[in-house]
Amino acid sequence: MAGKAKAVTLATVAQTAGVSLATASKALNGKTVVSAATRRRVEEAARTLGFVPNHFAKALNSATTGVIGLLTADLANRFVLPILSGVENTLGVESTSIILTDARRDPIRERHQIATLLGRKVDGIIVVGHSDDARPSLAELLPVGATYAFAPSTSTADASYLSDNYEGARLAIDHLVEGGRRSIAVLTGDPTYNAAKERLEGAVRAARRHGLEIVGPANAYGDWSEEWGRYGAESLLQGRDEFDAVFCANDQIARGVVDVLRDYGREVPHDVAVVGFDNWELYSSHSRPPITTIDMNLEEVGRLAALGLAAAIAGEPPSGITRVAPRLVPRASTAGSKQ
Amino acid sequence: MAGKAKAVTLATVAQTAGVSLATASKALNGKTVVSAATRRRVEEAARTLGFVPNHFAKALNSATTGVIGLLTADLANRFVLPILSGVENTLGVESTSIILTDARRDPIRERHQIATLLGRKVDGIIVVGHSDDARPSLAELLPVGATYAFAPSTSTADASYLSDNYEGARLAIDHLVEGGRRSIAVLTGDPTYNAAKERLEGAVRAARRHGLEIVGPANAYGDWSEEWGRYGAESLLQGRDEFDAVFCANDQIARGVVDVLRDYGREVPHDVAVVGFDNWELYSSHSRPPITTIDMNLEEVGRLAALGLAAAIAGEPPSGITRVAPRLVPRASTAGSKQ
DNA sequence: TTGAAAGCGCTAACAA
DNA sequence: TTGTTAGCGCTTTCAA
Numbered sequence: 001m002a003g004k005a006k007a008v009t010l011a012t013v014a015q016t017a018g019v020s021l022a023t024a025s026k027a028l029n030g031k032t033v034v035s036a037a038t039r040r041r042v043e044e045a046a047r048t049l050g051f052v053p054n055h056f057a058k059a060l061n062s063a064t065t066g067v068i069g070l071l072t073a074d075l076a077n078r079f080v081l082p083i084l085s086g087v088e089n090t091l092g093v094e095s096t097s098i099i100l101t102d103a104r105r106d107p108i109r110e111r112h113q114i115a116t117l118l119g120r121k122v123d124g125i126i127v128v129g130h131s132d133d134a135r136p137s138l139a140e141l142l143p144v145g146a147t148y149a150f151a152p153s154t155s156t157a158d159a160s161y162l163s164d165n166y167e168g169a170r171l172a173i174d175h176l177v178e179g180g181r182r183s184i185a186v187l188t189g190d191p192t193y194n195a196a197k198e199r200l201e202g203a204v205r206a207a208r209r210h211g212l213e214i215v216g217p218a219n220a221y222g223d224w225s226e227e228w229g230r231y232g233a234e235s236l237l238q239g240r241d242e243f244d245a246v247f248c249a250n251d252q253i254a255r256g257v258v259d260v261l262r263d264y265g266r267e268v269p270h271d272v273a274v275v276g277f278d279n280w281e282l283y284s285s286h287s288r289p290p291i292t293t294i295d296m297n298l299e300e301v302g303r304l305a306a307l308g309l310a311a312a313i314a315g316e317p318p319s320g321i322t323r324v325a326p327r328l329v330p331r332a333s334t335a336g337s338k339q
Numbered sequence: 340m341a342g343k344a345k346a347v348t349l350a351t352v353a354q355t356a357g358v359s360l361a362t363a364s365k366a367l368n369g370k371t372v373v374s375a376a377t378r379r380r381v382e383e384a385a386r387t388l389g390f391v392p393n394h395f396a397k398a399l400n401s402a403t404t405g406v407i408g409l410l411t412a413d414l415a416n417r418f419v420l421p422i423l424s425g426v427e428n429t430l431g432v433e434s435t436s437i438i439l440t441d442a443r444r445d446p447i448r449e450r451h452q453i454a455t456l457l458g459r460k461v462d463g464i465i466v467v468g469h470s471d472d473a474r475p476s477l478a479e480l481l482p483v484g485a486t487y488a489f490a491p492s493t494s495t496a497d498a499s500y501l502s503d504n505y506e507g508a509r510l511a512i513d514h515l516v517e518g519g520r521r522s523i524a525v526l527t528g529d530p531t532y533n534a535a536k537e538r539l540e541g542a543v544r545a546a547r548r549h550g551l552e553i554v555g556p557a558n559a560y561g562d563w564s565e566e567w568g569r570y571g572a573e574s575l576l577q578g579r580d581e582f583d584a585v586f587c588a589n590d591q592i593a594r595g596v597v598d599v600l601r602d603y604g605r606e607v608p609h610d611v612a613v614v615g616f617d618n619w620e621l622y623s624s625h626s627r628p629p630i631t632t633i634d635m636n637l638e639e640v641g642r643l644a645a646l647g648l649a650a651a652i653a654g655e656p657p658s659g660i661t662r663v664a665p666r667l668v669p670r671a672s673t674a675g676s677k678q
Numbered sequence: 679t680t681g682a683a684a685g686c687g688c689t690a691a692c693a694a
Numbered sequence: 695t696t697g698t699t700a701g702c703g704c705t706t707t708c709a710a
Contacts, residue, residue, distance in 0.1 A: 007687090009686095009687055009688085010687065010688065011687080011688095019696075019697085020696065020697045020698075021687090021688080021689095021697085021698090022689080022690080022696075022697060022698075022699090023695085023696055023697070025688065025689060025690090026689090026690095026695095026696090029689085033695060033696085034695070034696080035695060035696090038695080038696080052454065052457060052458045053458060053687085053688080054399075054458075054460065054686085054687050054688070055395075055458055055459050055460065056394075056395040056396075056398040056399050056404065056460060056686085056687080056688090057395075057399055057686070057687035057688040057689085057702090058687080058688060058689080059395040059688095059702090060393075060395045060396055060399060060686090060687080060688070060689090060701095060702045060703070060704090061687095061688060061689045061690075061701075061702045062688090062689075062702090065395065067438075070439070075420065075423060075424050075427065076420060076421070076424055078417070078420075078621075081414065081415060081417075081420060082415070084414060084439070084441075085414050085415055085441060088414065088439065088440070088441045089441070089443075097438045097455065097459055098438060098439045098440075099406075099436045099437060099438055099439075100409070100423070100427065100437045100438075100439040101427070101437075102423075102424060102427045102428070104428075115391065116436065118391060119391045119392065119393075119394055120394050120436055121393065121394065121395060225625055226625040226626070227625060230627075252621070252625065256625075259598075259627075282417075282591070283622060286564055286565040286566060286591065286595075287565070288569075288598075346703090348702095348703060348704085349703065349704065350703080350704095358680075358681085359680065359681045359682075360681085360682090360703095360704085360705095361680075361681055361682075361683090361705080361706080362679085362680055362681070364704065364705060364706085365679095365680090365705090365706095368705085372679060372680085373679070373680080374679060374680090377679080377680080392703085392704080393702085393703050393704070395702085395703080395704090396686090396702070396703035396704040396705090397703080397704060397705080398686090398704095399685095399686045399687070399688090399702090399703080399704070399705090400685075400686045400703095400704060400705045400706075401686090401704090401705075
């Protein structure tokens, strides 16, 4: 720990530049009233003295503090990280700081953290959920702006940003159909999740647009695990329907499917093409073969939530649900065209 | 966005409690000089008015601000999350806030962020690396305390906290030997990483302590991928040495090994036991069979880094490298005793 | 045990 | 275009 740096204040800067405190303040804050020469002198002085403005003093007489709160429901969740990253990258580091909190799925903890954030006088809050299931609005509790990322608010007056499951499923199905697949099965996830429903529904709709029906058992729900993927694949293999493709609602399911197909001597992608969801990179790109998947573009979700909050802080609060288009990440599990 | 809450200030509280500003301040800050009755009255007033102290005003005349900076090298890295979580959970939410930054492995960006954090008058900084390879000390640049998590500082004057790879390897080898394994092979990771070297070395040492030598090729280095695990396993199968266990330097390698053993009809754990490293839960616990692994206890690393920083802030800066003991997470891949 | 008053470092009227 | 002055909300001497 180096010695305590004696803080250089604006007063010192003003003094060395030979101007008043007020003028120095104006010069450094880009106010137009100061002459170019004065500004140069002040900036020079600030630079040589290594002046760093004290944000606390600044915040004390400004309407805004340049700090926003990130209220995450579950920091350990692997989906929140890209969102954080998107937020962090969007807000200018110099102008805005992020205070991070983790409610650990505990509503009581969440209340506490909101109080803390408000005590820190954050300009706004980005509420990051742990799935894309809707969550109660915080509008009543908050005297500041807020946007919701991943888990949308139940109130449409709030601005929510999440990935578009329907569109993701459509991308997957279109890709399979373009590859010549006509008999597509679907294995979706835990039916208590929106994502499981929407990805299945999106697939059914997209298939119909091509004049196709999804093959295989009507009840394609399971959970989000490899085990379910393996079980589902075996069921399909033992079922009466032929299939040349499987769309899975996440990468783990897809991994299970790919592994079982391999065990049974079905070649992927030659005999059966497989598409996953989530683009859990380290996971889906190292299987045999690597799995084509849908990336939710969660960084973009974070980016939009940050921009939305910035707008809200600027006095123009957005509202409604914005669905971010996912993208297809093609890999070997769907390579080549069938026939 | 609800209406702007007119902030309740200490002055209002003092007024309703019928005391002076100064007394109210003392009462709320636990100063002993105030009488119990007065304190009760002030607290009562504060509660009913919903008084929340303004941290900026507070920080303006205190030595500390109750804010610390988290300087992460790479937020997208999956190892930093548990560390963040450990830090977040350790610092009292009410008393300390965390400002999050992400340098994205860019030293220039890192400099900027340090400047920003110092501008925010953080009481200290926790530097979180993206691997356990040492990183340059920041002591020269920082007028405040700092601790290093995961990636230790190159300076022993700094306090660094990381997981103990040697101990992790020892746990794995001991566990295998206790299970009756005598011919243990090792597949480690990318030789440019400390972790790869230390885990291999730890395994060799631990084996010798049992009077055993590691079997298989001397050059056990590869990278951190499933592909390397598969390749390494095939090499072992085709080699001349018999082996009844494989210790892998991460879960991906272990997964590759398990999959190939399965392909070749070797039963895990009956014929060959497998241990991974990192406890990447969602990954290692869903393979066939689920993989025994070493958990680095990164939350604990975060916790200690936070406590160390708290000590530094309190004027007692710790120093040196603290290695956190990992723990074994037993799963099916080593179940039962051989023999 | 309480209160009056002086700042913390800065911004924002207002005056010059 | 520049400077003077009054706070922002709080803590902290120092007196009472």
